Amino acid sequence: MVELTHDSRPIIGRGPPLGATFITLAIASIALMVADQRYDQISRVRAWLTAAAYPVQVGVDLPFRAWDWLSGSIADRSRLRRDNLELTARLRLANLQLQRFAVLEDENRRLRDMRERTQGVAERVLVASILNVDLDPFRQRVLLDKGAVDGVFKGQAVLDGAGIFGQVTKVNAGTAEVILISDAEHAIPVQSNRSGVRTIAVGMGDSSKLSLPFVTVESDLKVGDLLLSTGLGGVFPPGYPVAKISKVKRAASATFALVEARPTAELDRDREVLLVWFKPPVFATAASDAPAAAAPAAQTGAGSQ
Amino acid sequence: MRQSMFMRRILYWASVAAGLVLAIVPLPDWLDPVRPDLALLAVVYWILTSPRIAGLGYAWLSGLFLDVLRGMVLGQHALGFLVVAFLTHRLQLRMRMFPILHQAATVMLMLGLYHFIIFWTDGLIGHGYTGWNRWLPVLSGALLWPLIVAAGDSLTRRTG
Numbered sequence: 001m002v003e004l005t006h007d008s009r010p011i012i013g014r015g016p017p018l019g020a021t022f023i024t025l026a027i028a029s030i031a032l033m034v035a036d037q038r039y040d041q042i043s044r045v046r047a048w049l050t051a052a053a054y055p056v057q058v059g060v061d062l063p064f065r066a067w068d069w070l071s072g073s074i075a076d077r078s079r080l081r082r083d084n085l086e087l088t089a090r091l092r093l094a095n096l097q098l099q100r101f102a103v104l105e106d107e108n109r110r111l112r113d114m115r116e117r118t119q120g121v122a123e124r125v126l127v128a129s130i131l132n133v134d135l136d137p138f139r140q141r142v143l144l145d146k147g148a149v150d151g152v153f154k155g156q157a158v159l160d161g162a163g164i165f166g167q168v169t170k171v172n173a174g175t176a177e178v179i180l181i182s183d184a185e186h187a188i189p190v191q192s193n194r195s196g197v198r199t200i201a202v203g204m205g206d207s208s209k210l211s212l213p214f215v216t217v218e219s220d221l222k223v224g225d226l227l228l229s230t231g232l233g234g235v236f237p238p239g240y241p242v243a244k245i246s247k248v249k250r251a252a253s254a255t256f257a258l259v260e261a262r263p264t265a266e267l268d269r270d271r272e273v274l275l276v277w278f279k280p281p282v283f284a285t286a287a288s289d290a291p292a293a294a295a296p297a298a299q300t301g302a303g304s305q
Numbered sequence: 306m307r308q309s310m311f312m313r314r315i316l317y318w319a320s321v322a323a324g325l326v327l328a329i330v331p332l333p334d335w336l337d338p339v340r341p342d343l344a345l346l347a348v349v350y351w352i353l354t355s356p357r358i359a360g361l362g363y364a365w366l367s368g369l370f371l372d373v374l375r376g377m378v379l380g381q382h383a384l385g386f387l388v389v390a391f392l393t394h395r396l397q398l399r400m401r402m403f404p405i406l407h408q409a410a411t412v413m414l415m416l417g418l419y420h421f422i423i424f425w426t427d428g429l430i431g432h433g434y435t436g437w438n439r440w441l442p443v444l445s446g447a448l449l450w451p452l453i454v455a456a457g458d459s460l461t462r463r464t465g
Contacts, residue, residue: 022391027363032380049373137337138434
């Protein structure tokens with residue numbers, strides 16, 4: 001019997017009917033999603049697949065990098081001269097400050113030795129470039145050109161010259177995916193430099209804003225306060241700048257104030273970032289007395305605010 | 306005949322692959338949310354013109370590769386591609402008869418379904434972004450459809 005169907009493939013060597021293929025592959029994709037979300041075994045499959053994706057990602061990035069290199073190498077002489085003069089002047093100023101810094105550093109080390117707490121300082125850093133690849137317009141994520149081969153691990157802190165940038169979420173062989181602190185799924189424990197108020201800064205999906213949703217109306221935060229990382233989660237090294245408060249709105253009737261902060265790191269302009277290895281601070285393990293006393297207070301502080 | 310089938314197969318693979326690469330090429334921030342799903346449009350186009358060549362398997366694999374490229378949950382875009390490809394196969398005899406605007410409207414419905422699947426799985430996983438601008442590719446893709454048909458037709462006519 002001849003019938004007219006939607007399946008216009010040749011009758012001989014047609015393969016399985018479309019509906020069967022559809023159902024098989026649909027079940028396969030749902031199984032993949034569940035496995036990727038729940039179990040770790042799939043990470044090996046993902047590693048193979050990302051190895052195939054790597055040349056594509058690098059290939060997309062390459063023309064942009066070449067253009068940067070080209071425009072950099074034919075920059076005109078007068079601009080270089082001007083830059084040079086300006087940089088020399090800045091270096092002189094920086095050297096001046098550095099002399100003071102050396103004294104301060106000595107003092108700092110002595111104080112730290114006294115407290116027997118040298119943890120929490122970056123031990124090793126690695127410079128990584130951001131690949132010019134658009135992952136998703138609605139998530140604040142970037143791809144770095146360093147991966148498992150370079151010792152990058154999941155949950156590693158990523159900084160730039162001006163502050164905390166984000167943390168590693170996925171490690172592939174040659175690349176790593178980083179979630180920025182401004183992603184709507186990211187939260188970081190912070191502390192005000194001026195008043196010592198501890199709270200949590202949550203991303204809003206906008207690289208120029210962080211939200212501080214757990215700040216009570218009475219708490220002592222002002223526009224311009226610098227927020228530092230506390231290191232409480234053990235992911236970020238403590239004492240690095242995270243954001244500056246840009247907006248505080250208090251309504252007398254509300255329990256929580258509306259507080260926004262601007263990240264100090266240049267989240268949307270960076271080309272290079274630093275991957276950081278550091279020893280987590282002592283209170284993460286609650287080893288000695290003094291930090292152990294500080295830890296519960298810190299946790300309840302973060303929880304209640 | 307065999308020669309032209311072979312050429313078409315190459316064209317099909319190459320155009321979908323090009324669409325996948327264009328999915329991650331950096332665009333200015335204002336243009337990024339509008340980015341049309343070129344790979345998916347290529348799949349739909351090839352299923353309509355050469356249903357004997359363009360099957361479900363390659364569409365599914367393309368979706369899977371898009372998941373890998375963009376670092377999404379594996380299988381998310383694969384499922385979206387698969388559903389659209391299957392529907393196009395079911396409707397292809399009808400869709401080929403449609404005038405171009407009617408076809409573009411059908412493609413818009415399919416893109417809407419595709420983005421709904423992505424939106425829905427995003428929500429299940431907990432990534433839900435609910436802004437209105439996540440639906441912009443549906444519109445840009447539908448507007449681009451006549452151009453894609455014109456470009457594809459001139460390409461297939463030249464190679465036979």
